[in-house]
Amino acid sequence: AARSSGEKYKAYVPSMGQMFLRRFQLVTQFRQALESDQVSVHYQPKVALPSRAVLGVEALVRWVHPEFGRLDPDEFVPAVEAAGLVDALTDFVLDKALVKIRAWLDRGLRIGVAVNLSVRSLANQDFPDQVAAALERHGVPPELLTLELTESGVMADPARALPVLRGLHTLGVVLAVDDFGTGYSSLAYLRQLPVDEVKIDKSFVFGMGSDLGDLAVVRSIVELGHSLGLVVVAEGVEEDAARDQLAAMGCDVAQGYLISRPLSEERLEAWLQARTTK
Ligand code: C2E
Ligand code: CA
Ligand code: CA
Ligand code: CA
16 A cells, blocks of 8 residues: 555646646636636526526626636636635626626516625625625616525534525525535525525436436425425426426426526527527
């Protein structure tokens, strides 16, 4: 064991060094990237089940880096978060989302936008006031804005997160628990959170066609969510069979590649146009 770990050591050092360097570069370049056109927001549609009416979209950040190309948010968002820079990202996405909602309203369309929150926002006691001011500034009714938070984000520091959630809830924005089912105290805590919507993690939705365990998890989240009066959303809907099964269970909303991939602003407009003129 000692001999092979010595060999591994040699092989791993440079790549870890490179990863560290890349992460360091990403973090130091992030603010500037936000101000240039490297960072943008894409939108993934959410549709009602079974009608398939478009209810809203989820805002998902995209970064096309001049050296590294398209970056996966699962790589840079955690890095930006760890470096304490995520508030700038949240402000950026929230602002784009509100501009978008307002522009749609001006064209007679009521389409909501969901924005992903970081743990940091939930620890910021001024966050509800900041959101209220942003809604006011853009002339957007609160019910068209959804804020998605993860259970682990809430559980990181519930004593600080709860008053922030209550403040947001009082404003009338929609609160959604993202990646539901992946945390481990899920069921007990969901009851105590002032939330409106639960999003079933895509890992269970992917597996539900072939794995009875995943199917059981999905079914019980739908039932639990409904018994708590929540809207239940399934993400990661890639196949007709999954959509039909979800609709049969009474799941309220579907999001996934079957409906659409996340789209640039321009492509989203074309997608919406095609849907509404059909
Ligand atoms: P998430 O909030 O769970 O977002 C859903 C992710 O699932 C997105 O990945 C979306 O593209 C992907 N997805 C949706 N439908 C399907 C499907 O049918 N199949 C598959 N395979 N994937 C699907 P994306 O855009 O790469 O984002 C990854 C994560 O990065 C997000 O997970 C979220 O945690 C984070 N993120 C993205 N944008 C933001 C942001 O603006 N702020 C913060 N704080 N985090 C963000
Ligand atoms: Ca999300
Ligand atoms: Ca999710
Ligand atoms: Ca996720």
